[in-house]
Amino acid sequence: MQRAPGFDTLAVHAGDSPDPSTGALERPIVHASAYAFESAEDAAAQFRGVLGGDGRSGHIDRGHIYTRWSNPTVNALETKLAALEGAEASVVLASGMAAVTGAIEAFVASGDHVVAPRGLYAETARLLRERMPRFAVTTTFVNDVHVESYRRAITPRTRIVYAETPANPTLAITDLRALADMLRACEAEGVGHPSGMLLVVDGTFATPYHQRPLALGADLVLHSMTKALCGHGDAIGGVVSGRAELVTRLRADAVRTAGAVLSPPTAMLLSRGVRTLGLRMKQASGTALELARRLEADPRIARVHYPGLASHPHHALARTQMERGFGAMIAFEVAGGLEAGARAYDAVEVIARAVSLGDVRSLLTHPASTTSASMPREDRIAGGITDGLMRLSVGIEDVEDLWADLDRALA
Ligand SMILES: Cc1ncc(COP(=O)(O)O)c(C=O)c1O
Numbered sequence: 001m002q003r004a005p006g007f008d009t010l011a012v013h014a015g016d017s018p019d020p021s022t023g024a025l026e027r028p029i030v031h032a033s034a035y036a037f038e039s040a041e042d043a044a045a046q047f048r049g050v051l052g053g054d055g056r057s058g059h060i061d062r063g064h065i066y067t068r069w070s071n072p073t074v075n076a077l078e079t080k081l082a083a084l085e086g087a088e089a090s091v092v093l094a095s096g097m098a099a100v101t102g103a104i105e106a107f108v109a110s111g112d113h114v115v116a117p118r119g120l121y122a123e124t125a126r127l128l129r130e131r132m133p134r135f136a137v138t139t140t141f142v143n144d145v146h147v148e149s150y151r152r153a154i155t156p157r158t159r160i161v162y163a164e165t166p167a168n169p170t171l172a173i174t175d176l177r178a179l180a181d182m183l184r185a186c187e188a189e190g191v192g193h194p195s196g197m198l199l200v201v202d203g204t205f206a207t208p209y210h211q212r213p214l215a216l217g218a219d220l221v222l223h224s225m226t227k228a229l230c231g232h233g234d235a236i237g238g239v240v241s242g243r244a245e246l247v248t249r250l251r252a253d254a255v256r257t258a259g260a261v262l263s264p265p266t267a268m269l270l271s272r273g274v275r276t277l278g279l280r281m282k283q284a285s286g287t288a289l290e291l292a293r294r295l296e297a298d299p300r301i302a303r304v305h306y307p308g309l310a311s312h313p314h315h316a317l318a319r320t321q322m323e324r325g326f327g328a329m330i331a332f333e334v335a336g337g338l339e340a341g342a343r344a345y346d347a348v349e350v351i352a353r354a355v356s357l358g359d360v361r362s363l364l365t366h367p368a369s370t371t372s373a374s375m376p377r378e379d380r381i382a383g384g385i386t387d388g389l390m391r392l393s394v395g396i397e398d399v400e401d402l403w404a405d406l407d408r409a410l411a
Contacts, residue, residue, distance in 0.1 A: 007084065007209060008278040015079030015271070029268045030072045035064040069256055073264040077271045078239075081229075084208040084274070086215055087241035091251040092267065094260040096204065096224020099238025100124050101131075102254025103200050103222050107246075108159050110136040112193065115153040116162040117145050119170045119383030121202065122372045128162075143382050145174040147182050154186060159193040163218075164202040165211070166318075169331050169367045169391040170384035171305040173314035176201060176321060180217025198246070204228075205329050207358070209281040210322045220246055227358030228328065230273040231280050235266045280360065280396055284328035287402065288394040292330050294403055300340075300410045302388075305331040328394040329357060334410065338388045341366065345390065347409035350401050357393035362402055365391040 005013070019027045037043035046065050064070050074092060082090040093099045104114065104127070116128055118141040128139040140153040150161060161183055165174040176199070183197045201213040204224045213221040223229055225237035240250055254260050262270075285308075292306035304311070307318035308326035318326055334341040345353060351362040355371050365371060372385045394402065 010083045011080070011277050012275050014083035015076040015081075027073070027076070029264050030067075031264055032071075033067045035066070067264065068259060068261045071264050071267070073271075074262055074267040077262075077267045077274070080271060080274055081208075081239050082241055084277075085221060085241040086212055087221070087247075088244040089247035090239055090241040091247050091255060092225070092262045092270070093238040093240070093254060094262055095236045096222075096226055096238040097123055097127075098254060098260035099222040099224070099240050100202065101127055102238075102250050102258070102260060103220050103240045104128075104132070104137075104160055104162070105135075105258075106250045106253035107198055108132075108135075108137045111157055112137050112159040113155050113157040114139040114160045114162060115150055115158055116141055117164065117167065117172070117174070117383070118143050118379055119145075119167045119172055119385065120162075120164050121168040121204075122367075122375050124162075124164070124202065125379070126374055141379070145172050147175060147178045150179060151182055151186070154192050154197075156191075157193055158197055159195065160198050160200055162200050162202075164204075165213075165321075166205040166307055166327060166329065167384075168205060169329075169365070169372070169389060171205070171307055171312070171329060171331050172384065173307055173312075173318045173321065174201075175317055176213050176216040176218055184217070205357075206322060206327050207277060207281055209278050210285065210324055210327050212323070214242060216321065219243070220250075225270050225273075226356065228281060228284075229277060229358070230270050231276065231358060231360055232269075232273055233356065233359040233361065235269040235273070237262050237266055237270050281328065282324070283396045284394050285325035287396075287399045288328045288330055288392075289326065290399050291392070291394060291402060291406070295330070295332050295406070298410070300335055302333040302335040330392045330394065332390055332392070333386060333388045334390065341388050341390050344406075344409040348405050349408075350397060350405040351392070351409075357391075359393065360396045362395040362397060363393040365393070367391055 018025055078090045078092055116139055142149040142153050163174040180199050183199055186192045187196050198219040200220045201218040203211050203213055203221050204227050207228045220240055220242040222240040225239050289308045292304050292309050295301045296304040334344055351364050354363045355365050367385050368387050372380050
C-alpha cells in the first residue's frame with residue numbers, strides 16, 4: 001500500500017503540476033479575466049456546467065469562463081489548501097474578513113441566530129454586533145468558551161455556532177470535538193435551527209499545521225491567509241474549507257455574487273508561502289514555546305498566555321487538540337501595567353511594532369489601543385483583552401536574538 005503523503009509533501013506538491021503547454025515546473029500565473037469558447041455550443045455548455053453544477057468548471061486547464069467564477073492559478077491554491085486541511089473542498093477569498101463574512105452570510109437568513117464567544121478578532125465581533133443585525137441576524141456572545149455556555153445560548157433559530165481557537169488575542173482554546181458533539185446531540189433532539197447548525201471555526205492562529213478542525217467535527221474551517229499561510233507579510237487573502245456542498249454554496253454567494261475574489265498574482269504569492277508553512281511553523285512555534293517559558297519565569301512579566309505552558313488554563317486540551325506544537329502567538333502582561341508595557345513596546349528593535357501576525361518577522365501589538373480598540377470596553381475586558389495585554393507574533397528569527405530584544409526592551 002502506498003504511504004499517504006505527509007504535511008510538508010502536500011504543502012509542496014498538492015495542486016501543483018508542470019504546465020502542460022511548456023513543461024514549466026512553476027506554472028505561469030493566469031492573469032486572464034475571460035477565457036475563449038470554441039463555439040456557441042461550447043459557450044452554452046460551459047454556462048450550463050457552471051450555473052447548474054458545482055459553481056466552478058471542475059478541472060484546472062479547461063472549462064474556465066470568467067475569473068470571478070474560476071481561475072487556474074486560484075484553483076491550484078484551493079487544491080493545495082484542501083489537501084492540507086483534509087477537506088473535500090476549499091474556496092479562497094479576497095481577505096480573511098471576506099472568509100469570515102462569507103462563511104456566516106452564505107448560510108443565514110433574516111431571523112436567524114449566531115452564537116459566538118465575546119473574545120474574538122475585533123472585526124469579526126463588529127460584523128456580528130453591527131453589520132449582521134441590519135439583516136435581522138442576531139448574535140449571542142458567550143463570556144467564555146465552555147461548551148455549556150454555548151449550549152445555554154442556543155435558540156430555535158441558531159444556525160451558526162462560531163469559534164475562534166486559539167482566540168485572538170487571548171489564546172483561549174475551545175474544545176472543538178466537545179462543541180461539535182454537543183451540536184450534533186442538539187440536532188438529534190430537535191434543538192436549534194430546523195435546517196441544523198453549522199460549526200464554523202476560525203483557525204488562523206493555529207494554521208492547518210497545528211490544528212485540523214474538520215477532523216474534530218467542525219463543518220467549516222477558515223483562515224486569514226494574510227497571516228502564517230502567506231508568511232511573508234506581502235499578500236492578503238482568506239480561505240474556507242469543508243464539505244463540497246457547503247463550499248460550493250459559499251463560493252457562489254461570497255465570490256461569484258458578492259465578488260470577494262482573490263486575484264491570481266496574489267494566489268501565486270500565497271501558494272508560494274504555503275509551501276513552507278510547515279518549516280516556518282516548526283521554527284516559530286518552537287521559539288514561541290521557549291520565549292513563553294522565559295517570559296513566565298521573568299519577574300518583569302505579570303502573566304503569560306500561551307497554550308503550550310502548563311499554567312495555561314486550557315493546556316491539557318491544547319495538547320490533544322493541537323498537533324506538532326502550540327503555534328507562534330503569545331500574549332503577555334508586563335508587570336507595572338500599561339505604562340511599563342508601552343515603554344517595552346517603544347524599545348523593541350528586532351521585533352517590529354505592527355499589527356498582523358504569522359510573518360517571518362516577529363511583530364508586537366497592543367490590542368487594547370489598536371486591533372481591539374473598536375470593541376466596547378466592557379466586551380473587551382469580559383473577553384479577556386485587558387488594557388495591558390501585549391500580543392507577540394513570533395517569527396523565524398534566532399531565538400536568542402528575540403530574547404535579547406525582549407530582555408533589553410523590558411529593562
Ligand atoms: C483570527 C483572525 N481572523 C480573521 C482575521 C481577518 O483577516 P484579514 O486581515 O486577512 O481580513 C484576522 C486578522 O487579523 C484574525 O486575526
